[in-house]
Amino acid sequence: MNKLNSLLRPIIFVMTLAAVVAAPAHAAPKKSFKVAWSIYVGWMPWGYAADTGIVKKWADKYGLTIEVKQFNDYVESVNQYTAGAFDAVTITNMDALSIPAAGGVDTTAVVTGDFSNGNDAVILKNSADLAAIKGQKINLVEFSVSHYLLARALESTHLAEKDIKVVNTSDADLAAAYKTPDVTAVVTWNPIVSEILGSPDAKKVFDSSQIPGEIMDLMVVNTAVLKDNPDFGKALVGIWYETIAKMNAAGVEGKAAKEAMAKASGTDLAGFDSQLASTKLFDKAADAEAFTKSAAVGTTMDRVRKFLFDKALLGKDAKSADAVGIELGDKQVIGDKDNVKLRFDASFMDAAAKGKL
């Protein structure tokens, strides 16, 4: 046994060492940052910015290195951010609250890029009347913005979730699922929505343009990282608004940018334009700033947190929707003031609007 013991000791040592190395290293003055994004109409500019050197230009300006990584799987990109592997991620307002913020990762939204203005939709087979949804099985990605949209749709027609049955279905398979006879109702987002609406029997009965501004697409940064490195936040807004300007430029340049983004998202210019049409993209930093500071965001986040609490997504220990504090664009806090984990910070967009980057 002695022989075994002497064998054991170095093994335990090595394993412990491995665990120590694997644990997140504490941030000394950071110079290199990692940004995760996933394919979605409102986030395509990030990929374009990385490909065309806009990211490098702004990173160089502040003496930083910024790595922009595309994820095929949105949830995985958010999980990687929450686990600390990335400093920033593209995310919706609802997921920012339910995943990183509820997971204790203090998160700050520096860019309010757009809100869904029809990109998310409730689709019924063979019925154009939302009330017909009662008693149906609904295929959607459970606990996603689709689920929230469904809750809002049901509310609008005085139904509740107990009146329907939700079947969790992967977004990658929803388009194929719709073609099977036992699927009669789906809630999803673009480009899947336009794919499904291609079927003659598919009828859109509710979409996000009926709840404008409630599904926002953000770029969020880990608050601790941002506090220590405000230049990272400035670089991100710099990248964003330069890319948006390029995309909206008249003539050949704007068309080429959009064409590149369309291609990267697996569609063509016409398809991309139709998705952009149902997205309220803030062209100007000043507009995004004004929206972020408006009272509407507070009302929306209050709805969202109540929805999440109802679904037990604010953490199992959450006693009420107040459990996770949210700091709004005007510095007002809703929920627990001692546990603020999600912040809307318009100051970076303000700097961009005023040309102070």
Next chain:
Amino acid sequence: MRLMNIKPNRQARFYLAALPFILLAIAYLVGSGMRLAENPNDKLLPALPTMAQAVKHMAFEIDPRTGTDLMLSDTIASLGRLISALAISTSAALLFGIVIGLLPGANAMLSSFVGVMSMVPPLALLPILFIVMGLGENSKIALIVIGTLPCMIRDLSMKVLELPREQLIKAQTLGASTWQVALRVVLPQIAPRLIDALRLQIGPAWLFVIAAEAIASDSGLGYRIFLVRRYLAMDVIIPYVFWITLLAFLMDAALNLLQRKMFPWFASVRAG
């Protein structure tokens, strides 16, 4: 003394077997402790009491939203799918394995087909499966069958081909027909090997049941794992993975026991 001749005694054997598990647990606890020291709300590697609390919620309390015991209903749903699919795979593998192994005509026709089929990644064909079988239980069971059956058929038909030719010839000189050879010579010797083939497919079968449930479902262990993955609830996922591993381990042990009870002669065949 040569290393290959150092044999651990009973006690040492026990400790050696426990060692990798203990090391894994230590690595987990150290990693989890460090992450939690940094952020007490970290969800990636939750502490043991957090997981115990989650298990209590999932397994020992009725969920107020659905009015059921979640872990129990998930387990019943997944086991139902797994067992029905494996029952189909096992019986079909027995039939086709014997036919392909014993009949040269069937072998010529099917063995390369089955060989090619066993290389097809079934998950890539899911959309077709959905359209043909619908989104319900059938497509999930079909996915597991497609994933496990070709390998089992290949395995069994090769085992039939490995049977000593002399036996088959002898049975024929004693007047046995093809049917009788299949039933009296091949089947009894193949039956314990069928259990071996099944044991090897338990792992892949779990993989496919979880994949199927991740895609479209409203119950099941895989459904729950992929649902709570949306908000990184590793405190639920890790106990679920532990539970799946335990179930798979128990199934494997039960089949091993069954094999020893039903075919006591087989151990000596395998050793020889």
